[in-house]
Amino acid sequence: MTGPIPLALLPDGARLASEDVLVGGVSLRELASRYGTPLFVYDEATLRARAAEAARAFDDGVAFASKSFLCAAMARLAHEEGLCIDVATGGELDLVLRAGVPASRVILHGNNKSVEELEAALGAGVHRVVVDNEDEIGRLAKLVSPERPINCLIRVTPGVEAHTHEFIRTGQEDTKFGFSLASGAARRGIARLRAMPGVRLHGVHAHIGSQIFELDGFVETLRILGDFVSGDDFDEVCIGGGLGVAYVEGEAAPSITQWASALRETARAVGLPAGTRLLAEPGRSIVAQAGLTLYRVGTIKQLTQRTYVAVDGGMSDNPRPVLYGSGYEVFDVGRPRAERPRRVRLVGKHCESGDIIVDEAHLPAETAVGDLVATPVTGAYGYSMASNYNRVPRPAVVFVGDGRARLALRRETFDDLSRLDVDA
Numbered sequence: 001m002t003g004p005i006p007l008a009l010l011p012d013g014a015r016l017a018s019e020d021v022l023v024g025g026v027s028l029r030e031l032a033s034r035y036g037t038p039l040f041v042y043d044e045a046t047l048r049a050r051a052a053e054a055a056r057a058f059d060d061g062v063a064f065a066s067k068s069f070l071c072a073a074m075a076r077l078a079h080e081e082g083l084c085i086d087v088a089t090g091g092e093l094d095l096v097l098r099a100g101v102p103a104s105r106v107i108l109h110g111n112n113k114s115v116e117e118l119e120a121a122l123g124a125g126v127h128r129v130v131v132d133n134e135d136e137i138g139r140l141a142k143l144v145s146p147e148r149p150i151n152c153l154i155r156v157t158p159g160v161e162a163h164t165h166e167f168i169r170t171g172q173e174d175t176k177f178g179f180s181l182a183s184g185a186a187r188r189g190i191a192r193l194r195a196m197p198g199v200r201l202h203g204v205h206a207h208i209g210s211q212i213f214e215l216d217g218f219v220e221t222l223r224i225l226g227d228f229v230s231g232d233d234f235d236e237v238c239i240g241g242g243l244g245v246a247y248v249e250g251e252a253a254p255s256i257t258q259w260a261s262a263l264r265e266t267a268r269a270v271g272l273p274a275g276t277r278l279l280a281e282p283g284r285s286i287v288a289q290a291g292l293t294l295y296r297v298g299t300i301k302q303l304t305q306r307t308y309v310a311v312d313g314g315m316s317d318n319p320r321p322v323l324y325g326s327g328y329e330v331f332d333v334g335r336p337r338a339e340r341p342r343r344v345r346l347v348g349k350h351c352e353s354g355d356i357i358v359d360e361a362h363l364p365a366e367t368a369v370g371d372l373v374a375t376p377v378t379g380a381y382g383y384s385m386a387s388n389y390n391r392v393p394r395p396a397v398v399f400v401g402d403g404r405a406r407l408a409l410r411r412e413t414f415d416d417l418s419r420l421d422v423d424a
């Protein structure tokens with residue numbers, strides 16, 4: 001854990017030079033001087049490779065879960081690589097459509113879709129609406145007609161407890177999402193949807209959670225779904241997202257291809273009809289490892305108990321450690337091949353003791369104020385969950401590839417932050 005940063009945690013093709021790291025053929029030190037810090041850097045080739053892998057591994061209709069990371073460039077990239085885009089709110093839907101993704105490649109999720117969100121989806125003509133609950137069926141009944149039909153899936157809870165943090169576990173009975181299989185609610189929901197003119201119900205959907213390393217939970221879920229739909233004439237089964245990724249040294253996750261293979265085998269074993277499309281909605285497994293965050297060290301405080309290394313971002317650009325106790329690694333961009341023997345706590349600039357990015361981080365002994373450090377595997381649920389806490393502007397996002405960088409999202413300014421304040 002105290003050796004140089006493992007290459008496996010960096011985007012594909014990254015190179016450790018003696019005093020720099022190259023991602024997509026671009027120097028991280030140059031990116032920091034050109035765009036400032038904190039900075040999200042995404043390797044476009046890694047994003048495309050994972051998106052294409054998902055499109056190959058599953059059937060047509062497999063979607064990128066945009067909640068994991070969304071901007072116009074990302075929506076277009078996922079679309080170009082053959083994925084549908086899963087959106088969970090009107091805001092995500094709006095951005096994806098603005099990016100030029102055809103509505104016919106968009107899937108609307110959400111456990112509390114408003115009438116406005118449903119109307120926007122119907123008006124645009126989205127590919128699927130994933131119906132979550134009885135109230136939503138009631139809302140749809142007023143909006144849908146044979147002249148204005150929708151294609152949908154029904155979200156069910158299979159009663160499977162995924163091995164992951166309880167806040168990102170969703171397949172169990174006690175959850176706000178979906179119709180319970182065990183209680184009969186799913187059967188009743190299906191009957192109601194089938195009785196509605198204009199509703200075309202294509203199949204079932206389940207999402208058991210996120211950051212899951214063991215495939216057995218997905219396999220068990222597909223077995224349950226297979227049994228459940230055996231008497232129906234559905235043409236789609238969606239297993240949701242949730243495939244885990246390695247964040248720290250020593251972790252290993254199955255690939256998207258391995259995930260899909262295990263599911264295809266299960267689909268055969270449970271006798272899903274050959275024409276049934278096997279679908280999924282990966283988010284993290286497409287974007288996490290493609291991204292990293294660059295920070296500048298601002299102060300180092302050495303105590304007898306520990307050393308605090310404070311950088312110019314924090315819980316506003318990466319809330320995952322605070323939310324879920326998630327672990328990350330950090331490395332010194334100017335000394336990437338150096339051993340990292342110095343145990344430190346990497347913290348941000350926010351007014352909270354809990355503003356911790358890496359609780360038990362390792363850095364080279366020489367890392368000093370003014371140096372550039374990076375946390376790898378921050379491509380998922382970092383920017384998309386970013387906030388303006390303490391009125392800290394959101395970082396810029398750059399895509400790199402073939403030795404070039406392009407700005408995908410510019411850095412927020414103080415003017416951006418004040419735009420909603422009617423008296424400012």
Ligand SMILES: Cc1ncc(COP(=O)(O)O)c(C=O)c1O
Nearest residue numbers: 065207210241242281282283284
């Ligand atoms: C319904 C649904 N699908 C897909 C995903 C994406 O999950 P992940 O990013 O873990 O692949 C989520 C994440 O919360 C989700 O709620």
